[in-house]
Amino acid sequence: MKTRVPLVLLGLAALGLPFVLHEVYYQRVAALVVLAAISASAWNLVGGYAGQVSVGHAMFFGSGAYGALLAYTVLGWPPIAGAPFGIAAALLLAVVVGLPTFRLQGHYFSMATIAAAELIAIAVGNWKLVGGAAGLMGPAAPRSIADLSFRSPLPYYYIFLLVLTILLLITARIERSRLGFYLRAIRGGERAARSLGVPAVRTKLAALLVSAGFTALAGSLYAVMIGFVDPESGLGLLVSVQMVIIAALGGAGTLWGPLIGAATLIPLEETTNAFFGGSGTGATFVVYGAIIVLISRFLPGGIAELWQLVRSRRRLRAA
Amino acid sequence: MTLSRRTVLVAPALALPAILRVSAAHAAAAVRIGAIFPLTGAMASAGDAIRSGVELLVDLINTANPNLAPIPLMATAGLPRLGGAKVEIVFADGQNSPAVAQSDALRLITQQHVVALTGAYQSGNTLTASAVSERYGIPFVNGESVATNLTTRGYKWFFRTTPIGPDIAKLYLDFLASVQKSGMKTSKIALVHDTSEYGVSVADTIKKAAAERKTPVALDVAYTNGTSDVSAQVLKLKQAAPDAAIFISYTSDAILFMKTMHVQNYKPPILIGDDSGFSDPSFITTVGSLAQGVLDRSAFVPGKPGSNAAKINALYKKKTGRELDDTTARSMTGLLVLCDAINRAGSTKPDAIRAALGATDLMPAQLFIGYKGIKFNAQGQNILASALMVQLDGTEYQAVWPSDQASAKLVLPFKGWT
Amino acid sequence: MILVQLVADGLLLGAVYALLSSGLTLIWGMMNVVNFAHGDFVMLAMYIAFVAVTFLHVGPAVFVPLAALMLFGLGVGVYFALIRHVMRGPMLAQILSTFGLGILLRYMVFWVFSANFVSLPNRMAGGVLAIAGLRLQDSRLLAGLMALLLTVGLHLMLTRTAFGSRLLAVAEDRTAAMLVGIRPDAMQALAWGIGAACAGVAGALIALFFYISPLVGDSLVLIAFVTVCLGGFGSIPGALVAGLAIGVIESLSAWFIGAAWQDVVVFALFLLALWLRPQGLMGKA
Structure with a gap:
């Protein structure tokens, strides 16, 4: 029971955050933090818990984003109604790309996922039917509430928060389930795990399916909020890399790592851009790069490691 | 906590x-x-x-x-x-x-x-x-x-x-038609463009406008922006030998194309760059000496003192x-x-x-730009926007067409390098 | 005839990829660290060449070794300041640190030189060798030759020298290597230095015929990663073969299918190759 108290506090803080952040812009940053936390948490299932470092999750994110905006441009539906299509496409991709790719180890797996995602990004860019290089646009003006086109970032914030909560609950469930043990066993050493009877491929695929589905949902939500997607912003390498960076920065393979990473990196990006962006010197990314280097240098396990450091020190003192 | x-x-x-x-x-x-x-x-x-x-x-x-x-x-x-x-x-x-x-x-x-x-x-x-x-x-x-x-x-x-696109397409086709009148063949047009939103949209408008004038584009070479080599693309042009080649490229690729055409010793008789890459000042500083006489779509020319x-x-x-x-x-x-x-x-x-x-x-x-003026329609688009053709001479572009706005004489064929 | 020219262009492009990946293979293979800042190392070398030509008015005979030397120093420095500490951490920490380092380097150069494209004077690209209807640029031939030399040199260094065996020993088993008196830190710092020096040679040579900008590493290096992976983890001859193959495939697919699809062809064939041979073309299973 004791562990529940901070959780409840965190939940209340998240719900109440907008009441502290009066400025719309900060509310938007908060919404972007939660959105980034969704995709990074989804990535974490495969990249963190199972240790299969995918650098191609943009293909799932893009599926979701394109699914949403295709539903609008082709069928005239509200974009969010296209999310199921996007998720279905992502699940299909997960099977088609995942099954053969899971045979690969370590960096080979990462490179294969990059190649698969880049291949899809270029193909979509050359394919007029899905918008080609120009990309797809959401409704220019909201036709009804179902278009989820709001001036205030708050509705987005709460929708994203709901999705993130569900995802974290599922992740926590998985963490404690047999699947969770299997995943960690695979991360520890796949050969050993296999010899202990862990069905490696089936386990990894299960994790990838959940991961791909939620990443696609994040993509749909992104498209609904931003109202635009093109191959670069939906399927580009940087989209994948950002998920990896956020999860790794916060602490991959931990429940709260991706959230911590998102709550660090997104405000960092926004602040450096707000501060230095206008200067035209590139200082934005000098600061950004330097901070990433420093964190990886001193906290190779991510910021979540700080927490463990503090805890172990406290334990030492208590002993 | x-x-x-x-x-x-x-x-x-x-x-x-x-x-x-x-x-x-x-x-x-x-x-x-x-x-x-x-x-x-x-x-x-x-x-x-x-x-x-x-x-x-x-x-x-x-x-x-x-x-x-x-x-x-x-x-x-x-x-x-x-x-x-x-x-x-x-x-x-x-x-x-x-x-x-x-x-x-x-x-x-x-x-x-x-x-x-x-x-x-x-x-x-x-x-x-x-x-x-x-x-x-x-x-x-x-x-x-x-x-x-x-x-x-x-x-x-x-x-x-x-x-925007349609204005640009009209400019090129009118220009080529006027060159044709002066006795130089311009009916075989090649388009070279990247697959970015910019490259594709401008290329598509030109293709459409050219087809409407019964002079369809003869060769369409699409490539990815930021590519590391354009030799094959230049060979394609060289083999097809178009009368005029229109490049819709960002700076990096525009530079690479000029360097590669130099290596392959290929000069299209009329080489047109569509603004962006060819207008970038670093295009002139890096490959200006290989691109003498390149034509460029532009709305701005320094003009007379x-x-x-x-x-x-x-x-x-x-x-x-x-x-x-x-x-x-x-x-x-x-x-x-x-x-x-x-x-x-x-x-x-x-x-x-x-x-x-x-x-x-x-x-x-x-204005200090070559528009026919500024006046917005109901959609907010300037209906008097226009552009002209400029040509690189030394390190400066000079207006060469339409002739009433020209500050220098059009020199063809494309000279490139010496 | 066109076909021959296409293959020749493809081979020269492939040599560039091989050149780009030589240092990457060494670091990747010997230490199991993917250096995401490799493209930015190459970019730095290009700017070293640019500064040397612009301000010191020297030729490639000076600026290529200069770039190699400076990058060697950078590699060793980066190893001690950063890599040594993240190497024993999870693979993600390595991705994070080298990715961050890449951004840092890129935008420091951006700050100093601005985003503008620059280029070495066109005369430095050298003449064009025209034989039997083929047109080949001198500087590209030089780059190809150097790719070959670097590959052979690195391969011999790893397989024929005491230094190479020590390096391999550290890669195989760090603790065991220490027990027989090898100082792993010194070995790996040297390997990083040499890897970075290869990037230096590559960048300085490519600068002869390419444009230079702070973000140039981006456009060059993704295919180099594919090259290393396709060649097989740590296999230096493999990277050469893979580089040449990718160059020719790109050149031919740009001609027959269209340049807009050439990377799709490369990535598709790469995936196919990996699925058939998960350890790369010349990698050990």
């Missing part, structure tokens, strides 16, 4: 922009305009040039420059109808990301309290950023993005001064050491139109500015 840690993580992000606002607050009387351009990332070279141009223009508006008198706002210091209020630009970096450009727009409007926006170069960035200004009822004047759909969204607050354009170009050169390029001149024109409208509105109220923008009617003599 949990609460405080969260606060610690978020707090710096909240505090920093607040500090920015305080430092800017003393200039209360100034008219603040937000400018979103790609200042980092793959498009930063263009964004950097534009930034200098915008700074120059604002300096000229804020000081009295009677020698530039025909251009609005030049003779007086500041905006006369607003009691000489100074214009203050708040720059933001849209990077190469539509989401970032959108965040920028929101930040500029709600935190920096800008009265209007300009930018954002890439059509995708302009699209998402202007969606925010539309929701907030803040005027947005774009001077350089060419995607047609920007002005077909039914937006009330979006205005665009630059010529004493003209508005020549004076502005001289000032820009003094500030940056480079020639003023077409894209920058178009962006500057967008901003000039916006400032002129704010001045005529005599107020910084959005509705007043919007009404003034709608009533804009500028003559060619009031």
Whole structure:
């Protein structure tokens, strides 16, 4: 029971955050933090818990984003109604790309996922039917509430928060389930795990399916909020890399790592851009790069490691 | 515990922009305009040039420059109808990301309290950023993005001064037709374009217009922006031997194409570059010596000494050491139109500015760019936007067509290198 | 005839990829660290060449060794300041640190030189060798030759020298290597230095015929990663073969299918190759 108290506090803080952040812009940053936390948490299932470092999750994110905006441009539906299509496409991709790719180890797996995602990004860019290089646009003006086109970032914030909560609950469930043990066993050493009877491929695929589905949902939500997607912003390498960076920065393979990473990196990006962006010197990314280097240098396990450091020190003192 | 840690993580992000606002607050009387351009990332070279141009223009508006008198706002210091209020630009970096450009727009409007926006170069960035200004009822004047759909969204607050796809296609085909009349064959056209939104949209409009004139494009070579080699593409051109080749390329690829054509010793009789890469000042500094006589679509030429354009170009050169390029001149024109409208509105109220923008009617003599004037239609598109053909001679582009605007004689075939 | 020219162009492009990946293979293979800043190392070398030509008016005979030397120093420095500490951490920490380092380097150069494209004077690209209807640029031939030399040199260094065996020993088993008196830190710092020096040679040579900008590493290096992976983890001859193969495939697919699809072809064939041979073309299973 004791562990529940901070959780409840965190939940209340998240719900109440907008009441502290009066400025719309900060509310938007908060919404972007939660959105980034969704995709990074989804990535974490495969990249963190199972240790299969995918650098191609943009293909799932893009599926979701394109699914949403295709539903609008082709069928005239509200974009969010296209999310199921996007998720279905992502699940299909997960099977088609995942099954053969899971045979690969370590960096080979990462490179294969990059190649698969880049291949899809270029193909979509050359394919007029899905918008080609120009990309797809959401409704220019909201036709009804179902278009989820709001001036205030708050509705987005709460929708994203709901999705993130569900995802974290599922992740926590998985963490404690047999699947969770299997995943960690695979991360520890796949050969050993296999010899202990862990069905490696089936386990990894299960994790990838959940991961791909939620990443696609994040993509749909992104498209609904931003109202635009093109191959670069939906399927580009940087989209994948950002998920990896956020999860790794916060602490991959931990429940709260991706959230911590998102709550660090997104405000960092926004602040450096707000501060230095206008200067035209590139200082934005000098600061950004330097901070990433420093964190990886001193906290190779991510910021979540700080927490463990503090805890172990406290334990030492208590002993 | 949990609460405080969260606060610690978020707090710096909240505090920093607040500090920015305080430092800017003393200039209360100034008219603040937000400018979103790609200042980092793959498009930063263009964004950097534009930034200098915008700074120059604002300096000229804020000081009295009677020698530039025909251009609005030049003779007086500041905006006369607003009691000489100074214009203050708040720059933001849209990077190469539509989401970032959108965040920028929101930040500029709600935190920096800008009265209007300009930018954002890439059509995708302009699209998402202007969606925010539309929701907030803040005027947005774009001077350089060419995607047609920007002005077909039914937006009330979006205005665009630059010529777009169909204008460009018409220019090329009219130009080639006129060259054909002079006795040089121009019926076999090749298009070389990257697969970016810009490359594809311009190429498609040209293809469509050419097909309508019964001179369909003979060869269409598409490639990916930022490619590491273009030898095969040049070989394709060499084998097809078109009468005219039109390149729709960003700077990096434009440079690579010139270097590779030099290696393959291939010169199309007429080589046309579609602005962007070929207008970038670094195109001239890097491969100008291989590209003598290259034709370029442009709305800006320095022209005769004493003209508005020549004076502005001289000032820009003094500030940056480079020639003023077409894209920058178009962006500057967008901003000039916006400032002129704010001045005529005599107020910084959005509705007043919007009404003034709608009533804009500028003559060619009031501009430093080759448009036939500035006048917006109901969609916010400038109907008098136009461009001309310029040709590289030494390190400068000279206007060569249409002949009534020409400052030098058209020299064909393409000379390239010696 | 066109076909021959296409293959020749493809081979020269492939040599560039091989050149780009030589240092990457060494670091990747010997230490199991993917250096995401490799493209930015190459970019730095290009700017070293640019500065040397512009301000010191020297030729490639000076600026290529200069770039190699400076990058060697950078590699060793980066190893001690950063890599040593993240190497024993999870693979993600390595990705994070080298990715961050890449951004840092890129935008420091951006700050100093601005985003503008620059280029060495066109005469430095050398003449064009025209034989039997083929047109080959001198500087590209030089780059190809150097790719070959570097590959052979690195391969011999690893397989024929005491230094190489020590390096391999550290890669195989760090603790065991220490027990027989090898100082792993010194070995790996040297390997990083040599890897970075290869990037230096590559960048300085490519600068002869390519444009230079702070973000140039981006456009060059993704295919180099594919090259290393396709060649087989740590196999230096493999990277050469893979590089040449990718160059020819790109050139031919640009001609027959269209340049807009050439990367799709490369990535598709790469995936196919990996699925058939998960350890790369010449990698050990």
